[in-house]
Amino acid sequence: MTDLASVDADRIDALVADLVAALGADVVTTDAAALARASIDGSHLSPVITELLPLGQAQIVVTPTSAADIAVAVGAAVRHEVPITPRGKGTGNYGQGIPMAGGLVLDTSRARRVLEVGDDYIEAESGAVMWMLEQTANRAGRQLWMYPSTAQTTVGGFVSGGSGGTGSIANGLLHQGFVTAVEVIRAVPDSEPEWMEGEDAIPYLHAYGTTGILTKVRVATEPLQPWRAFLASFDTFEQVVSLMRPFAALDPTPRLVSGDRARIAGTLPSDLGIPAGRASLRAILDEATIDEATRLVNEAGGRVDDVREGAQHTVKLSMNSYNHPIEWLQKSAPGEYFHLEVLGDALVDDLAGVESVYPDAMLHIEAQRGRPIGMLAARYTSAADVLAGFDRLAALGVQTHNPHQWAVDFEPERAAALAAVTDPQGLLNPGKLGARASEYTGTQM
Structure with a gap:
């Protein structure tokens, strides 16, 4: 891929103005170095994907500091018809968090509050770090069912892109009871956060944000072991x-x-x-x-x-x-x-x-x-x-x-059907789902 997709400058400028007015100038940037940092992940470790780099370039980066502000940023981007690529710590390795259509990179890593520690769960904003959640649970005599090998990744990034981790021998994969609920924002104007529990939450897992943007996540805990x-x-x-x-x-x-x-x-x-x-x-x-x-x-x-x-x-x-x-x-x-x-x-x-x-x-x-x-x-x-x-x-x-590809591969037909409802304009992480992904494959495996 040589010609990177982008959104016309007028729409970008208008979105920047709205985001600054709503969230403040300190969480919105078009600085070239910040855009470059938000447009890469660990893809260079794959020789297959390395042949295709670069895969995309951000035009705006916004770093909301709360779940509510994530919702504001999503709503603004949707009204301006600007693509939205969600990002946690950027620890993915295969391009799932690269903004292939340009537009807005939504960095959730500053929305990181732990919201509640229950008897058998912990709930946090999507930017909360998994190891921080584990330590918080430990102080309450509990442990997470699992955490990823990259323990410093965010809970939103893990459940949007991961599968399992430390604890999976006993507890399986993240969609097998680990994630008990999510709060999600759809890519429609004036969308309000929706709380999804149990089976209703599963279609938003391992979907790279293509079916909705996660603002809060609730995961299962169990008694702490030595x-x-x-x-x-x-x-x-x-x-x-x-x-x-x-x-x-x-x-x-x-x-x-x-x-x-x-x-x-x-x-x-x-x-x-x-x-x-x-x-x-x-x-x-x-x-x-x-x-x-x-x-x-x-x-x-x-x-x-x-x-x-x-x-x-x-x-x-x-x-x-x-x-x-x-x-x-x-x-x-x-x-x-x-x-x-x-x-x-x-x-x-x-x-x-x-x-x-x-x-x-x-x-x-x-x-x-x-x-x-x-x-x-x-x-x-x-x-x-x-x-x-x-x-x-x-x-x-x-x-x-085959890990050398960036398309959603967990129940892709279900994800595409849900995205048709939750993202009718195709603004959520374009290039990562169904027919959209085929536009970006090139010589991809």
């Missing part, structure tokens, strides 16, 4: 893989179990619990399971390198799980590796077969409820070669998710 960071290492990655099912079956259920080959583990931030040249297993375990986990490691031929108490240690393990180890690998060899999300028993039962599908392939593995999941990293040659491996993985019983 978690420990557990770090072990092995001569071979096969030994690590053999423990995915036994670790997932520990009772109480672990909050996280991650494993990597020595090559990937060696790119992680230096840590005495991740010794050089050895395959790594990292887990967040209830203290009641430490003895059994130690026995499992010893029987598999490994060793326990450390057990650490304290939230600072467990969140560090979270930040080195899911896609993060592959990101560290990619940073160590820029442009050389692509990755796929993979799921299935073959990750354990036929590791060699899975890793033989692509050149120099390496699996990052995670224990999960039901079946193991992971990220498969391999040498990048072309998008066509990546696609060619999908059928071979499927033949092994491996489900794949």
Whole structure:
């Protein structure tokens, strides 16, 4: 993509004037550096998307400081028919938060108040940071059902773009009971916030803001457990893989179990619990399971390198799980590796077969409820070669998710049908939904 879409200057100027009058000049900017910062994410880590960059350029950035002000900003943009791209901390990796049609980037990260801590939930404005919510819940003797590996992301960003995280072994994905309610703004003139609970909230999840802009989110909590960071290492990655099912079956259920080959583990931030040249297993375990986990490691031929108490240690393990180890690998060899999300028993039962599908392939593995999941990293040659491996993985019983694209892929037909009602002008995050996305794909996978 070379010619970036934009909105004509008169509409932009008129919207700026309205936003400044309603919200104040300090939360509205057209500064070139601010526009550039609001127009990028982690897409450069994908060699597929890197070939297509840049994907869009903001023309206005607004940073409301409350849920009410988010609603004001959305209403103003709709009246001026200016596209709206919502943004949290900008930690996405595949262009979902890039303003492909230009217009307004709605940065929600300053609307971050925790509003209520209930017996089994916590409610906050969409810009509240997930780790702050976890700590708030902890002070009340509770914990979040889950939080993302990027613990500093916002709750609105997580539920709009994420799927699961630390805690998913026990509690599944975010649409499986974690998000209990949302407040949403539709892209219609003078829209008022609407409160959606239970099943009615689900169509607004993992939709990248295309079905509505989230202003508040309520998520589930559970009793706080005594978690420990557990770090072990092995001569071979096969030994690590053999423990995915036994670790997932520990009772109480672990909050996280991650494993990597020595090559990937060696790119992680230096840590005495991740010794050089050895395959790594990292887990967040209830203290009641430490003895059994130690026995499992010893029987598999490994060793326990450390057990650490304290939230600072467990969140560090979270930040080195899911896609993060592959990101560290990619940073160590820029442009050389692509990755796929993979799921299935073959990750354990036929590791060699899975890793033989692509050149120099390496699996990052995670224990999960039901079946193991992971990220498969391999040498990048072309998008066509990546696609060619999908059928071979499927033949092994491996489900794949292609992360190198920005279109809504969670119930996309449902999202498109809802957006036709909630966003009749197609102003919400254009390029990310249904037919709109096809306009932006180019050579995209």
